[in-house]
Amino acid sequence: MSNILKFYVDNADVGMRLDVFLANELDKISRSMVQKMIVYEQILVNGDAERAGRKLKPGDIITVDIPAPAALNVKAENIPLDVLFEDEHLIVINKPQGMVVHPAAGHPSGTLVNALLYHCNSLSGINGVLRPGIVHRLDRDTSGAIVVAKTDAAHAGLSQLLAAHEVLRKYHALVRFLVKNDTGVINEPIGRHMLDRKRMTVTRRGKPAVTYYTVLGRHGQGTEAYSHIEAQLETGRTHQIRVHMTHIGHPLLGDPVYGRNADKRFPGGQALHAKNLGFTHPHTEEYMEFETDLPEYFFKYI
Numbered sequence: 001m002s003n004i005l006k007f008y009v010d011n012a013d014v015g016m017r018l019d020v021f022l023a024n025e026l027d028k029i030s031r032s033m034v035q036k037m038i039v040y041e042q043i044l045v046n047g048d049a050e051r052a053g054r055k056l057k058p059g060d061i062i063t064v065d066i067p068a069p070a071a072l073n074v075k076a077e078n079i080p081l082d083v084l085f086e087d088e089h090l091i092v093i094n095k096p097q098g099m100v101v102h103p104a105a106g107h108p109s110g111t112l113v114n115a116l117l118y119h120c121n122s123l124s125g126i127n128g129v130l131r132p133g134i135v136h137r138l139d140r141d142t143s144g145a146i147v148v149a150k151t152d153a154a155h156a157g158l159s160q161l162l163a164a165h166e167v168l169r170k171y172h173a174l175v176r177f178l179v180k181n182d183t184g185v186i187n188e189p190i191g192r193h194m195l196d197r198k199r200m201t202v203t204r205r206g207k208p209a210v211t212y213y214t215v216l217g218r219h220g221q222g223t224e225a226y227s228h229i230e231a232q233l234e235t236g237r238t239h240q241i242r243v244h245m246t247h248i249g250h251p252l253l254g255d256p257v258y259g260r261n262a263d264k265r266f267p268g269g270q271a272l273h274a275k276n277l278g279f280t281h282p283h284t285e286e287y288m289e290f291e292t293d294l295p296e297y298f299f300k301y302i
Helices: 018-025 031-039 112-119 152-163 240-247 296-300
Strands: 003-008 043-045 061-066 083-086 090-095 143-149 168-176 183-187 190-192 200-202 210-219 226-233 272-280 287-291
Touching: 003 018, 018 031, 018 043, 018 061, 018 190, 031 043, 083 287, 090 112, 112 143, 143 152, 152 272, 168 240, 183 240, 190 240, 200 240, 210 240, 226 240
Parallel strands: 143 272
Antiparallel strands: 003 061, 043 061, 083 090, 090 143, 168 226, 168 272, 183 210, 190 200, 210 226, 272 287
């Protein structure tokens, strides 16, 4: 069964090309794929087929008919998990650096989902066969706490908490150079990069994103200087901490995407760890908070 999405054009989007607008809005769908969907009339504006270059007008209603994904056999795999908490409703995992959260192109196995299918009797089906139970994600090279829903009810409850900014998410990161202020807030919208679909960027056409940070330590001098920070998310945009810290001139050490020249001291990827995760249990209504240990490599630099 296909998935029908609707978008309503507001003043901020007026004058934008149809294909560019949808490429920004549709996660994981490239601009070239959007253009093909327009040709096959899977994308309509006010009920009519339009050109990819059609400029958006106030009040336009865009309908997108996304075909159902091809069936994929996701296999359970006996991969060890660091379980922080588990009951019949949800499970909290301390994910290691280098583990992809769910199967995708180039990563059909060895993911957290493959491991969970072996470990758990059931997972929420809200996100489909590829992402069962996945309520929020961590990048492959980001380690730390992640909660996964076992039931649809738990999934819905956790999703509501995330949407209401009622989930505590604190990260530790090592960033380049000496951060001047001891504390700060970065309130800048984040959206997909216009030229590089694998990157996110600060853009006025993005979605609201807020990151609070506190400097825990400053080390080194000159170009080799770096800071140890704690970052707390109010929102949860893709690559949010990585994008926001880069925006203020402090990309994460080892970040191969946003760090320009990836630091060779961190071949495993960006120095980012989800240290604290707190939320109200969607079934028991009990507040729960989990704290994970920093990865070994952090202690060489703090």
